[in-house]
Amino acid sequence: MEQxxxxxxxxxxxxxxxxxxxxxxxxxxxxxxxxxxVLADGGSCVIESGTGTGKTFAYLVPALLSGKKVLVSTGTKNLQDQLFHRDLPIVRKAVGVPVTTALLKGRANYLCIHRLGLVDQDARYADELAAIRKWARQTHRGDIAEVRSVAEGSPIWSRVTSTAENCLGAKCDDYDECHVKKARQSALAADVLVVNHHLFFADLALKEEGFGQLLPGFKAVIFDEAHQLPEIASDFFGVILTGYQLQGLCRDIRLAEVAEKSGIAELIPRLEALEKAIADFRLTLGEADRRAAWASVEEQPAVQQGLAVLKDCLGVVSQVMEVAAAAGEALGNVWQRTVDLNDRLEMITSRASTDYVAWFETHNRNVILRLTPVDVASAFRERRDNGDADRAWVYTSATLAVNGSFDFFQARLGLEDAQTELWDSPFDFQQQALLYIPQGLPQPFAPDYTQALVDTIVPVLEASGGRAFVLFTSHRALREVAQSLPQRIDFPVLVQGTAPRSQLLTQFRDTAHGVLLGTGSFWEGVDVRGEALSCVIIDKLPFASPADPVLQARGAAMEAEGRNPFFEYQVPNAVISLKQGVGRLIRGTDDRGLLVLCDPRLLTKSYGKYFMKSLPDFPVTRELADVQAFFVE
Ligand code: SF4
Incomplete structure (x- = not known):
């Protein structure tokens, strides 16, 4: 009988x-x-499945039973590893059908045997290199995550892994044993393949490490953490160029010249001029870190001048490299890269239109130039079908719906025809949790808001005995609270940015009564079960900055269509972010916890109800006494 x-x-x-x-x-x-x-019939299905529904098994079991080649994509490499090494083996055993599975990450996650052979002894990395060499002799996959003794961020990894530019491909002496090649081969042959969203979209958009072969081979695609897709798709369907990429190009040209000696005398002076032009252009955008529309600066004489010199220098290096390329393969590769980066610079600074917004960010000495599609849906729709309209698509996450509706998510990815399903979390929020909305806080833009926030959360933290995450919508507020809170409470305060994220989380789990202050990445993907995390405090409703150039461009496009960008874009976007933050609190049927939403707009503004109706069914209080009683129970 069929299972x-x-x-x-x-x-x-x-x-x-x-x-x-x-x-x-x-x-x-x-x-x-x-x-x-959906896997049997094809088409698309969008599923919100609240925390605790067990959605991973709910899609893996039918995926393995389907008899089809299924591609599963998830948000991060860690989740990929968890899915592949922990969940898939259990489901495979349970289902009992012969299914081949594979895990594929981006190229930078695999040891490059060729480059390991070239790397010099370097006293700074002697221990790390010894550990890598020992592991290299026995690894089957070559996945660098297997080497626990070398930190993920260690600079040694970039010297023993490859990039699309420096890989020798089929001409490599180590090609037969190459881990990247083998990982791709087993990926394409697998019945169930696990990738991450970045790799999926790089492949779909033929960007970076994308090799354009993933989607055609699979009859079904399941996205977990699907709420991240619109932003990731937006990045990959756009164009990016950074100052660091240009500097890296100059470095690699020098290395290639040393190795292959084109003998062109003007090459090095031209490179020096380009390096200076990159640094000068960065300075024309001001010293402070910022993010703004390209249109807001492109008319400024200093920026125009800096850009003209940069284009000129890059163009000249490109011409010189065209000649140098004949001297060897490495020089040929860096010439191709020069042409590509030159094209990107041209595109970003001269192709803005109503369909794309050009913008830039500056961080310290780096400048990032971007061209981002205003509408991701049409770009995704075009590439998605890719000649196979029968393919099945499942999009799932704990946070896709806003007030019970999927319209926002569907519109962003062009999934208006998809079926939708919503399963609430099975946890009993009425019994397990409490939502506290404090009284008396000023409006969040008032100058004394952060101070008032500290005054409000101190008694809450005393009641909860620490054991709390305080999640911020801005680094500025996080810094201010990190300054004053430690003097006001007796619990250890852990602050984002003072140690790597994983280390802070381990410390938090190991420290009874810790209070962790975080923003950005702490809003999602963090799973702390049990009493260690008994309270989540959120400073403000997580609206994107109204000055964000992409938000502004999307807003303008919606207004041009007679739509309301605040209610149709900003509010739903913020609701989904809030749901992610709130989702950190109750992780199991035995968890109990307090949620504190400090932003008074939740109750004073008309849009507050969208947030409230999108949250699980918490009992709500505005009284501190109820909070104290909750923790005494
Ligand atoms: S083919 Fe490329 S990635 Fe593989 S070993 Fe050779 S250089 Fe490294």
């Missing part, structure tokens, strides 16, 4: 034997049945 996904996820099914404490969840079985239908 059915929902039946496998019952107490009579195989998971009950394989997983200690496995319980059946109606929502998990229903989601599995929905995914099974």
């Amino acid at each position: 059915n996904s929902a039946d496998l996820l019952t107490l009579d099914g195989p998971f009950a034997d394989l997983l200690e404490g496995f319980t059946t969840r109606d929502c998990q079985q229903q989601m599995a049945a929905s995914v099974e239908r």
Whole structure:
């Protein structure tokens, strides 16, 4: 008899034997049945599945049963590893069908045997290199995440991994053993392949390490953490050029010249002129870090002058390199790169239109120039079908709906025809949680807001005994609170930016009563179960900055269509971000926790109700006494 996904996820099914404490969840079985239908019939399905529904098994079981080649894409490399090494083996065992699986990451995650052979002994990295060499002799996958003793961010990795530019491809002496080649081959041959969104979109847009072969080979695609897709797609369907890329190009041209000696005397002086032009152009945009539309500066004489010199220098280097390229393969490769970066500079600074917004960011000495599509939906739609309209697409996440509607997510990716399904979290928020909306805080843009916030959260933290995340919408507010809060409470305060994220989280888990102050990446993908995290405090509703050039361009496009960008874009975007932050609190049926939403606009503005209605069913209080009682219970 044919197996059915929902039946496998019952107490009579195989998971009950394989997983200690496995319980059946109606929502998990229903989601599995929905995914099974889409995989069989094709088409698109958008699924919000609240925290605790068990969505990973709900899509993996039908994926393995489908008999189709399925590509599963998730948000980060860590989630990829978790899915591949922890979840997939369990599901494969439970389902009991012969299915080949593979994991594929970007090129920079695999050891390059050729470059490891070339790397010089360097006293600074002697221990790390010894560990890498030892591992290199025995690894099958060559995935650098296997080397626990060398930090992920260590500079040694860039010397023993490859880039699309420096890889020798089929001409490499180590090609037969090449880990990148082998990973791609097994990826294309697998029944179920696990990738991450960056790799998926790089491939779809033929950017960076994309090799344009992933999608055609698969009959179904499942995106987990799908709420991240519009922003990632937006990056990959656009154009980017950074000052660091240009400086890296100059460095690599020098190295190639040393190795292959074109003998062109003017090459080095031209490179020096280009390096100076890159630095000078950066300075024309002001010293402070900023992010703004290109249109806001392009008429400034200093910027025009700096850009003209930069284009001129890059153009000259490109011409010289065209001649130098004949001297060898490495010089040929860097010439191709010069042409590519030159094209990008031209595109970004002269091709802005109503369809694309040109903008820039500056960080310290780097400048990042970007051309971003205003509408991601049409670009995604075009590439998605790719000659196979029968392919099945599943988009799932705990945070896709706004007030029960998927319109915002669907419109952003052009998925208006998709089926939608929503399963709330099975946790009992009425019993397990409390939402506190403090009284008396000023409007969030008032100058004394952050000070008032500290005054408000101190008694809350005393009641919770620390054990809290305080999530901020800006680095400025985080810094201010990090200055004053430690003097006001007796609990250890951990501050984002003082140590790597993973280290801070380990410290938080190990420190009873810790208070972690974070922004950005701490709003999502953090899983701290149990009492260590009993309170999540959010300073403001997470609206994107109204000065953001991409937001402004998208807003202008919506206004031109007679739409309301605030209610149709900014509010839903902020609702989804808020749901991510709130999702850190209750991670299991035994968790209890307090959510504190400090922003008074939640109750005073008309849009506040969209946020409230999009959250789980919390009991709400405005009284500190209820908070204190909650932690005494
Ligand atoms: S083919 Fe490329 S990635 Fe593979 S070993 Fe050779 S240079 Fe490295």
